[in-house]
Amino acid sequence: MDKRTNDKILKRLLGPADPELLCDECFEKLDQYVELEFRGREADARIPGMRAHLEGCPACHEDYESLRDLVQSGEPND
Amino acid sequence: MSARAAISLMAGMSSGPPISGTASQSEREQPDSREWLSALRGTGVGRNAAVGRLHQLLVRATRFEVSRRRAALSHVRGEELDDLALQAADDALVAVLAKLDDYRGESRFTTWAYKFALLEAGVRLRRRAWQEREVVLEPEAWPLMADGRRSPQRQAEASELMQALKHSIDSCLTEHQREVLVALALNGVPLDVLAERLNTTRGALYKTLHDARRKLRSDLAQKGFTLDSI
Numbered sequence: 443m444d445k446r447t448n449d450k451i452l453k454r455l456l457g458p459a460d461p462e463l464l465c466d467e468c469f470e471k472l473d474q475y476v477e478l479e480f481r482g483r484e485a486d487a488r489i490p491g492m493r494a495h496l497e498g499c500p501a502c503h504e505d506y507e508s509l510r511d512l513v514q515s516g517e518p519n520d
Numbered sequence: 521m522s523a524r525a526a527i528s529l530m531a532g533m534s535s536g537p538p539i540s541g542t543a544s545q546s547e548r549e550q551p552d553s554r555e556w557l558s559a560l561r562g563t564g565v566g567r568n569a570a571v572g573r574l575h576q577l578l579v580r581a582t583r584f585e586v587s588r589r590r591a592a593l594s595h596v597r598g599e600e601l602d603d604l605a606l607q608a609a610d611d612a613l614v615a616v617l618a619k620l621d622d623y624r625g626e627s628r629f630t631t632w633a634y635k636f637a638l639l640e641a642g643v644r645l646r647r648r649a650w651q652e653r654e655v656v657l658e659p660e661a662w663p664l665m666a667d668g669r670r671s672p673q674r675q676a677e678a679s680e681l682m683q684a685l686k687h688s689i690d691s692c693l694t695e696h697q698r699e700v701l702v703a704l705a706l707n708g709v710p711l712d713v714l715a716e717r718l719n720t721t722r723g724a725l726y727k728t729l730h731d732a733r734r735k736l737r738s739d740l741a742q743k744g745f746t747l748d749s750i
Binding site: 449451453454455456457459462464465466471472473474476498499500504505508509511512513 | 646
């Protein structure tokens with residue numbers, strides 16, 4: 443097993459080192475986070491704990507990637 | 521009357537063809553966030569039309585999610601996946617309409633609404649992918665830390681850390697925490713799948729995982745391990 447795989451397993455077991463939001467808070471702020479990120483407006487600074495949670499929670503990370511990609515794909519321009 | 525039939529009547533629903541990744545001309549002409557709220561809080565024909573447009577947007581999002589995950593669901597028929605996308609959009613529509621007062625304008629209304637559709641679709645698709653699979657709560661195999669490219673000293677350190685971690689898991693965690701950690705972090709069971717099998721929620725389960733991880737980090741730190749890079 444190489445170092446990258448080892449580290450990945452340790453990360454999955456130990457989770458993010460930094461303080462993180464939990465799933466409900468993540469969902470509540472996910473749309474805001476994605477748009478801040480999309481517009482280059484310091485999403486991580488304005489929503490602390492989101493990045494750490496996305497690193498620690500595979501389900502929320504998938505939801506984040508889907509929303510990010512859907513917004514980037516050309517959503518209705520309102 | 522079924523939920524689908526009720527929504528169809530309410531919305532004059534037309535889900536349209538499966539979407540690609542690009543917005544159509546009609547989608548680009550959707551009203552802005554304030555107009556969305558006003559129309560959805562209104563009455564009569566105007567509200568019904570707005571609900572119908574919202575449902576179309578949500579179907580677009582759930583089909584987008586299905587298309588992203590199609591490779592992992594190659595054993596599932598396309599008709600079933602499209603039905604699943606429609607069910608997810610129906611439930612997302614109900615959720616969005618029930619939570620309109622929670623919308624604070626921190627993002628565009630459409631982005632806010634999309635997240636409900638993606639959540640509903642994602643949960644359904646993960647569960648469908650695991651429908652016939654057993655959820656194992658015991659470690660299937662503990663990772664071996666051997667790596668021929670590492671120096672003997674680095675290998676010994678890595679092995680020592682893994683041994684300590686195994687001991688911490690056995691000694692510091694409750695049985696429930698241990699099962700949740702092993703299933704999610706070692707055996708790769710999706711959070712939503714485990715939540716369904718244990719009759720709980722994603723949030724409650726992640727809190728259990730989070731607390732378990734904090735305990736492990738604290739225990740390893742007390743034993744002198746440096747975890748800064750993990």
